[in-house]
Amino acid sequence: MRYVVDTNIWGAFLAKNRKVHTCLRERFAQGHEIYLISIVYFELIRGLELHNDLEKIRSIKRYWATVSWYDCTKQIWDETVRLWVISLRQNNKREDADLLIAAFAVQLNATVVTRNVKHFSNFPLSIENWIDD
Helix, strand or coil: EEEECCCCHHHHCCCCCHHHHHHHHHHCCCCCCEEEEEHHHHHHHHHHHHHHCCCHHHHHHHHHHHEEEEEHHHHHHHHHHHHHHHHHCCCCCCCHHHHHHHHHHHCCCCCEEEECCHCCCCCCHHHHHHHCC
């Protein structure tokens, strides 16, 4: 399986959430792919930089060196536009970051891992919550 991990899950990882650490460890042991995507990198690192939390920046970058990086492609941008249109037509507008995360998941045929399940529930995606489930 493939997983696109949302920013809130990486934040919980940095906060030493045992469930998140266990899920990551288990998925790696089972040979699943964990993807780090550009929007999640941006969201998490900017918050850590704002608070000058250099220790957490070093820690997460060290861990991220073990996961697969996937950057935006034209196909992902096109999928983001498609999901944005769907959201507006359903009168269910979503944040651009969530649309990008969903588009990555669609293009990679991956499960979205997030605590904000409702942000992704109107899309045809597999979703897991490693914090509350």
